[in-house]
Amino acid sequence: xxxxxxxxxxxxxxxxxxxxxxxxxxxxxxxxxxxxxxxxxxxxxxxxxxxxxxxxxxxxxxxxxxxxxxxxxxxxxxxxxxxxxxxxxxxxxxxxxxxxxxxxxxxxxxxxxxxxxxxxxxxxxxxxxxxxxxxxxxxxxxxxxxxxxxxxxxxxxxxxxxxxxxxxxxxxxxxxxxxxxxxxxxxxxxxxxxxxxxxxxxxxxxxxxxxxxxxxxxxxxxxxxxxxxxxxxxxxxxxxxxxxxxxxxxxxxxxxxxxxxxxxxxxxxxxxx
DNA sequence: TACCAGGACGTGC
DNA sequence: GCACGTCATGGT
Numbered sequence: 001x002x003x004x005x006x007x008x009x010x011x012x013x014x015x016x017x018x019x020x021x022x023x024x025x026x027x028x029x030x031x032x033x034x035x036x037x038x039x040x041x042x043x044x045x046x047x048x049x050x051x052x053x054x055x056x057x058x059x060x061x062x063x064x065x066x067x068x069x070x071x072x073x074x075x076x077x078x079x080x081x082x083x084x085x086x087x088x089x090x091x092x093x094x095x096x097x098x099x100x101x102x103x104x105x106x107x108x109x110x111x112x113x114x115x116x117x118x119x120x121x122x123x124x125x126x127x128x129x130x131x132x133x134x135x136x137x138x139x140x141x142x143x144x145x146x147x148x149x150x151x152x153x154x155x156x157x158x159x160x161x162x163x164x165x166x167x168x169x170x171x172x173x174x175x176x177x178x179x180x181x182x183x184x185x186x187x188x189x190x191x192x193x194x195x196x197x198x199x200x201x202x203x204x205x206x207x208x209x210x211x212x213x214x215x216x217x218x219x220x221x222x223x224x225x226x227x228x229x230x231x232x233x234x235x236x237x238x239x240x241x242x243x244x245x246x247x248x249x250x251x252x253x254x255x256x257x258x259x260x261x262x263x264x265x266x267x268x269x270x271x272x273x
Numbered sequence: 274t275a276c277c278a279g280g281a282c283g284t285g286c
Numbered sequence: 287g288c289a290c291g292t293c294a295t296g297g298t
Contacts, residue, residue, distance in 0.1 A: 019279060108279080115278035118296065164294030169281085204281045225279035242288090243280085266279075275298105282293085 002052045003060065009069040010049040011093020012042045018094055018267035020214050022107050022120045023127070027138065034127075035062055036100040037143035039136045049093075054136070064095045072260050079254075083235045084261060087268025094267060096259055097214060101182055103144045104215035109169050109202040111210070118162065125161040129153075150174035169202025176200065190218040205244055219259040222250040231265045 012031055016024045023034040030043025030050075040053035040062075053059050060066070069092065076088035106126075111119050130145035130153055145153075151174040158167035177200075185193060193216060197208035209223035224232070224243040232238040232246050240246050254261045 109281095111278095112280040113278065113293080114280085114295080115297080118278080122295095159294090162295065165292090166281095166294080202281070206280060210279070223279070226277080227279065270279095277298085278296095280293100282291105284290090284292105286288085286290105 001054065001056045002050055003056050003065075004048040004050045005065060007044045007047055007049040007093065009073075009093055010044075010063065010065070010095060011091070012044055012049060014091045014094040014267070015063070015097065016042075018091070018263055019116055019270070020097055020263065021099065022111075022116070022123050023103075023144070032138055032141070033059075034141060034144070035059075036103055037132065037134060039134070039138065039141050041138050052137075061098050064098055067095075069093075069095060075257055076261055076264055079261070081235070083231065083268055083273065084264055086273050087264040087271075090271075090273055091264060091267055094263060096217075096219075096263060098217055099214050100144065101185070101211070101215040102147055102177065104211045105173065105177070105182075105197075105200070105203070106144075106150065106170060108207045108210045108214075109173060110163055110166055112166065112202070112204070112207060122162045126150075126158065126163075129157055129161065147174050147177040151178035166202060172201040173203070185216070190220050193218060194221075205247065209247065213259045213262070217259075219256050220251055222247050222254065222258040222262045224250070225266075227266050227269050228262065231269050235265075235269075 016031055024031045027041060033040045033042055038055045038058055040051050040059045042051050051059050073088045073092050077085045107123055110122050127142040127144055130149045131142035134141055134143055155167050155171045158170045163170060185196060193212050194208050197203050197211055206223050206225055209221040212218040213221040224247045240249055251258050
């Protein structure tokens, strides 16, 4: 089943390449996108962006298609910060995804002190080895492993996939989630969720903010990594020391718009706009 | 070779 | 509470 959307505010490249998602690959005129155990083919002709999937409802929500991103771009421009205005207008089609929560937890544990191409490779190999094989009109693929599959796996699976020292974090946190589930996280407010996430092995402030933002849609989260730290120093002329203090300053400044602003700035800085 | 990448943990103070 | 060393791995 296909659904289409105005491509001005839905650009597959911007949306997938901005660092919020790690499981996608070029395919024909666009990309194959994997989330949890699902797959979609997304492509654009410059006028319409099309989602082709057996799970249209899931991906309608996944790509946040109910939201009007013209308002988001206007909001970002209104702050009158050069990099932010430039990035928001160059990346009008960047949308914040609603991703699978457990997948976000494990993916961003892997992301720490790592780079995006390598993160994608590690996740891909873990899916191949522990995820269920599925078939689709676009070919076979692997689902993201369940927490029980991760918890039961020998730790060497993570190590040999390239996870390095993060192997023990994956093992320990998957065992905890396998035992506790994550349903109790869903009702929490941003602050309480962040605190709870920090109690998992391998989740620190930055990873917690990414999980809260991309998995739980807590838009008052502002993940501060090396790139945002660079933005803070170079573009904001900030003088605060320490990522936690910088994150507090940025969430105080941008409030419920933090998540959108963060992605524009992160992607814009990486693209050297 | 040393440094960097969507940092977090353990220890010492 | 804060500072600091350490933790795999691949690319530049």
